[in-house]
Amino acid sequence: MTVTAASSLDTAWPVDATGCRHCGDPCRDGAVRGDRGTFCCPGCESVFTLLDQHGMTAFYACDVRPGVSQRGAGRDPDRFAVLDEPDVTARLVRTRGADRALVTFPVPALHCASCLWLLERLWRFDAGILRSEANLVTRTVRIEFRAQVTSLRAIAERLAALGYEPVVEAEADAAPAPVTRRRLYLRLGVAGFAFGNVMLFSIPRYANGAPLDPGFQRLFDGLNLAFALPVLLYSASDWFRAAWAATRARAVTLDVPVALGLVVLFGRSVFDIVTGTGEGFLDSFTGLVFFLLIGRLFQEKAFEGIAFDRTVRSFFPLSVRVERGGALVPTRVEALRPGDVLVLRPREVVPADAVLAEGTGAVDYAFVTGEQAPVSVAAGAMVQAGGRVVGHALKLVVSRPVSQSRLAALWTDPVFAEPRTPALTPLLARVGWWFTVGAIGLAAAGAVAWWPDAGMSVQVATAVLIVACPCALTLAAPLTLGTAMGVLGRAGVYLKQPAVALDLARVRVVTFDKTGTLTTPAAGADVSRGGLDAEAWTRVAGLAAESVHPVSRALADATPADRRSRVTDVEEVAGEGLTGLVDGHRVVLGTAAFVAARTGHPVAADPGRTWAAVGEARPGWFTVTVRERAGMRAAVARLGRRFETWLLSGDHATDTGRWRELFGERVRFRQSPSDKLAAIRARQATGAPVLMVGDGLNDAGALAAADVGVAVSDETACVVPACDAIVRGDQLAALPDVLAYARRARVVLGLCFAVSVAYNVFGLTFALAGRLTPLGTAVLMPASSLTVIALAVGLMRARPPRGPSA
Numbered sequence: 001m002t003v004t005a006a007s008s009l010d011t012a013w014p015v016d017a018t019g020c021r022h023c024g025d026p027c028r029d030g031a032v033r034g035d036r037g038t039f040c041c042p043g044c045e046s047v048f049t050l051l052d053q054h055g056m057t058a059f060y061a062c063d064v065r066p067g068v069s070q071r072g073a074g075r076d077p078d079r080f081a082v083l084d085e086p087d088v089t090a091r092l093v094r095t096r097g098a099d100r101a102l103v104t105f106p107v108p109a110l111h112c113a114s115c116l117w118l119l120e121r122l123w124r125f126d127a128g129i130l131r132s133e134a135n136l137v138t139r140t141v142r143i144e145f146r147a148q149v150t151s152l153r154a155i156a157e158r159l160a161a162l163g164y165e166p167v168v169e170a171e172a173d174a175a176p177a178p179v180t181r182r183r184l185y186l187r188l189g190v191a192g193f194a195f196g197n198v199m200l201f202s203i204p205r206y207a208n209g210a211p212l213d214p215g216f217q218r219l220f221d222g223l224n225l226a227f228a229l230p231v232l233l234y235s236a237s238d239w240f241r242a243a244w245a246a247t248r249a250r251a252v253t254l255d256v257p258v259a260l261g262l263v264v265l266f267g268r269s270v271f272d273i274v275t276g277t278g279e280g281f282l283d284s285f286t287g288l289v290f291f292l293l294i295g296r297l298f299q300e301k302a303f304e305g306i307a308f309d310r311t312v313r314s315f316f317p318l319s320v321r322v323e324r325g326g327a328l329v330p331t332r333v334e335a336l337r338p339g340d341v342l343v344l345r346p347r348e349v350v351p352a353d354a355v356l357a358e359g360t361g362a363v364d365y366a367f368v369t370g371e372q373a374p375v376s377v378a379a380g381a382m383v384q385a386g387g388r389v390v391g392h393a394l395k396l397v398v399s400r401p402v403s404q405s406r407l408a409a410l411w412t413d414p415v416f417a418e419p420r421t422p423a424l425t426p427l428l429a430r431v432g433w434w435f436t437v438g439a440i441g442l443a444a445a446g447a448v449a450w451w452p453d454a455g456m457s458v459q460v461a462t463a464v465l466i467v468a469c470p471c472a473l474t475l476a477a478p479l480t481l482g483t484a485m486g487v488l489g490r491a492g493v494y495l496k497q498p499a500v501a502l503d504l505a506r507v508r509v510v511t512f513d514k515t516g517t518l519t520t521p522a523a524g525a526d527v528s529r530g531g532l533d534a535e536a537w538t539r540v541a542g543l544a545a546e547s548v549h550p551v552s553r554a555l556a557d558a559t560p561a562d563r564r565s566r567v568t569d570v571e572e573v574a575g576e577g578l579t580g581l582v583d584g585h586r587v588v589l590g591t592a593a594f595v596a597a598r599t600g601h602p603v604a605a606d607p608g609r610t611w612a613a614v615g616e617a618r619p620g621w622f623t624v625t626v627r628e629r630a631g632m633r634a635a636v637a638r639l640g641r642r643f644e645t646w647l648l649s650g651d652h653a654t655d656t657g658r659w660r661e662l663f664g665e666r667v668r669f670r671q672s673p674s675d676k677l678a679a680i681r682a683r684q685a686t687g688a689p690v691l692m693v694g695d696g697l698n699d700a701g702a703l704a705a706a707d708v709g710v711a712v713s714d715e716t717a718c719v720v721p722a723c724d725a726i727v728r729g730d731q732l733a734a735l736p737d738v739l740a741y742a743r744r745a746r747v748v749l750g751l752c753f754a755v756s757v758a759y760n761v762f763g764l765t766f767a768l769a770g771r772l773t774p775l776g777t778a779v780l781m782p783a784s785s786l787t788v789i790a791l792a793v794g795l796m797r798a799r800p801p802r803g804p805s806a
Contacts (some may be wrong), residue, residue: 020044047163054124080160080168081330083153086792088332092168093152104139105159119164126158141166172206172317177193188293191235193301194227195286202283206368215439221280223274230280232266235461236289238296250512257439262288263656264465267285275545281466284781286337291785295475296480303404320344320351333402340398345635350387353405354396364386376576436715439465444577462772467763475785476752479792484745487800493730493738500724502749503708504742507688510639510735511680511702513694517712517732519626520637531620532612539582540620541636543589546570547578551610552589588613593722631733636662638736644688648676648702693727693735710735737801748795752788759784 021037032039041046048465079456082088094102107119119134119141128150132375133142141164143155159166181562201220236259243259264284267570269280291721320326323341341357350363362374365387372505374390377383383396385405447461480497488495495501512518528535545556546567572578577590588595592603595611596619603611603619613619639645646666647659650673661666668679676692680702683690692699692706703709703723711723712732763780 018112021048032283043163048163050125051118059583068735080153080156082332083156083168085332086150089152093147095147099148100144102142102144103152103155104140104142105156105168107134107164107166108139115211117344118162122155122158125162126155128661129155184293184297187235187238188290188297191231191286191290191293194231194235195283195290197227197282198224199287202279205279210606217279219414219597225270225273228269228286231286232262233291236262237701239292242502258292260439264462268466284466287738288785289780291782291789292474295478298479320348325467334403336398338394338398338400342396342398343393344389345393346389348389350383350385350389350396351405352385352398352402353400354383354398356383356387357395357397359395361392362390362645363394364390376573381415386745409731442764442768449768450770453455459613460768464764464769464771467760467767468706473753473756473760475788476749476756476792479789480745480749480752481794483793483796484741487796488563488738488741490499491738491801492728493735494726496724500708501742501745502722504687504691504739505746507708507739508688508689509644509683509690510647511646511648511683511690511692511706512636513648513712514698515626516695516729517699518628518632518647520629520729527555527622527624529555529622532614532617535615536614536620537612539587539614540589542567542582543578543580543587546580547572550762551624552578553620553758555610582614585615587615588619604606629732633662635736639739642736643691643739644683648679650676673699673701677705681707693732734801741801745796751795752792755791756784759787 019038020031021044023040024482037048039048062435063752067303083092092103116134120132122132122141122143123129126145128146128148130144130146132144134140135142145155151664155167156166163187170298201223202619204220205217239255239259239262243262246256265281265285265288269282269285272278272280294651320331320333322331322335322336323329323343324331330344336342336352342351342354356377356379358379360376360378362376365384365385375387382399383394385402422674428444443461443464447457450457478498481501484501485498486496488501488749532540532734537542541556541558544552546552547556568579568581571586573594577594577598579586579588581587586599589612590610592605592609592611595613596599596603599613599619601613601619604620609621609623611619636645644666645663646668647663647672648668650671655667655668668675669709671679676699680690680692684705684707689707691708691710691711692702693712694700695701699711704713707723709723710725710727712729727738761782
């Protein structure tokens with residue numbers, strides 16, 4: 001994409017536009033207006049200024065509103081200080097040569113083509129950056145830089161200044177491309193080169209229909225052997241190792257008949273060439289290995305784009321501020337020790353179990369427990385790891401090491417260590433056993449049938465083993481399921497491995513978490529209110545805007561900012577409520593007990609209601625109902641017609657009516673992680689495969705115990721342990737179509753198996769009759785492979801599932 005006309009930018013987005021010139025958000029209180037335009041906050045203005053100074057304002061012509069709002073973005077200059085530590089740098093950076101280095105940062109704000117355009121031009125902002133590659137699927141940016149010119153911290157700060165705050169993790173993906181992938185490319189290249197040349201030297205014999213001149217035939221046979229030998233020793237070596245390992249383990253997989261067929265195919269070819277009885281089957285041999293490697297590459301490529309099995313460490317910041325010698329020192333989380341005094345700001349995650357040192361505060365445990373309402377804490381109270389600070393900064397004293405926190409114990413639950421066998425594994429084991437036994441049995445029967453003609457007996461036996469090599473059968477699973485994995489990935493559903501598609505096809509019970517799974521994030525909430533007039537509610541909303549509590553934020557967001565009044569003298573009691581002066585009127589907002597105590601008016605406690613009073617008027621109430629994700633009501637109804645559906649929520653039993661309309665009596669609230677785990681196992685005890693859909697760490701045990709665990713994520717960089725798949729939040733309503741697509745994958749796989757067996761039966765007929773020729777083999781084996789490829793890829797790409805946002 002090339003955009004050069006800077007003047008067109010001003011035409012497309014006038015300077016006096018009501019929306020922020022950077023991000024497009026409405027410009028409310030705190031807006032910045034100047035010659036450059038109108039911005040919703042100083043942060044967006046600074047990003048625009050930076051782009052303008054470097055001649056990069058074409059960024060805004062790539063999309064209607066490409067920028068990411070900087071309202072509320074962190075501005076702590078020391079948040080990346082830990083990147084100056086050599087041991088941290090060593091874990092994140094991979095060196096390339098004497099002065100070059102490579103780092104990969106997760107960038108959750110990356111969301112559109114404009115972001116890609118900008119992030120791939122980072123060299124314009126920092127002379128030390130050589131090149132950068134952004135990935136929209138994984139929301140990461142890969143940066144190659146000169147370590148002598150710039151630093152890791154400088155790069156992270158530059159990204160943050162551009163509005164793309166990187167997620168700095170000790171486990172960031174800085175690893176090089178897997179060595180196995182590079183070897184696979186080399187093996188594929190060797191096999192493809194050999195296949196093309198062997199076919200070239202075999203065509204004259206096939207076209208001539210008779211033996212060639214002996215001199216030319218010996219030359220071509222020698223060249224074919226020279227090309228085929230590296231294929232045998234190098235390109236096909238993985239199947240020989242796998243077959244040997246299976247044999248030693250007294251198991252029979254599909255690798256065993258494949259390896260047996262390759263050995264017989266090559267050995268028979270060498271025998272025919274050396275004895276002069278034929279030209280051999282080396283074109284079939286090299287082609288077979290080439291197609292097998294294509295199937296393996298196809299499968300491995302399907303794995304790109306998502307990382308699973310993240311550890312608990314991935315959810316913590318790389319460093320926190322610790323009081324040392326009267327100063328706040330950035331300290332790595334791993335270095336925290338009992339007795340360290342932490343100062344955590346609002347929205348920061350508590351990395352270790354700690355005790356509140358002074359004052360009062362509030363902690364949001366939604367990530368751990370699923371409970372939406374923050375928990376109030378007082379001095380001396382225990383604050384558990386995984387909680388998020390709400391309201392104001394807290395001073396905490398670490399009581400246990402990070403590795404011994406309750407969060408770490410939940411993450412390391414033994415359920416995560418339980419082995420899980422995909423449905424495909426036993427299926428392939430059975431197919432491999434029967435195929436091997438059948439091939440050897442038919443070869444022996446053919447040899448006996450042609451005895452005492454020893455020559456024909458050996459020829460028929462080897463021909464049977466050659467034709468029975470399950471090349472097409474081996475391609476069926478990786479191509480069918482690999483295609484399914486890629487198609488689902490484009491639809492916002494990312495599988496841990498291709499075989500998960502078959503596990504999805506077996507599901508009979510579907511269980512959901514509620515908070516963050518069936519419902520949207522707290523920002524998308526509906527507010528109902530009563531008992532006060534419109535003017536009074538405007539004042540209450542003005543006070544609510546001063547709090548970070550999700551209920552207060554929902555009320556504030558439901559009231560236009562330009563109608564709010566000026567608020568002073570705000571006092572907030574964490575977990576109880578807040579008071580303040582709004583236009584000279586005393587406003588109280590909070591729980592029934594809090595409002596009653598501050599106003600003197602008796603207020604009846606009503607679950608789910610928050611109360612508010614203005615001046616001397618009697619209190620009014622409002623409720624906040626978190627919205628369901630778009631399309632989820634229809635999706636759950638569709639699932640309920642085919643599956644047994646359950647709701648297992650860690651939240652309070654509020655607004656149960658609408659959930660019982662969807663799930664009937666299969667609704668459970670106040671479910672702890674162990675409760676969810678027990679519910680999953682109870683359904684499995686009836687023999688029903690269970691699909692669990694959840695989002696928070698409180699769902700991790702259930703996700704691991706279920707036959708298929710699907711984690712819902714609005715940012716794909718955040719993955720809970722032991723899940724089998726990830727679905728984007730905006731695509732969750734497509735779950736019925738995803739399960740139908742998985743069932744189609746099972747049907748297509750069965751069809752490919754049937755076609756492969758049909759080809760084998762056809763070839764075995766000629767082999768047992770002693771009429772199998774090198775030309776017949778050269779046609780039959782590629783034809784079977786190409787047919788399976790066409791069926792698997794074609795049928796799985798036809799009518800892909802499309803989510804509600806497609």
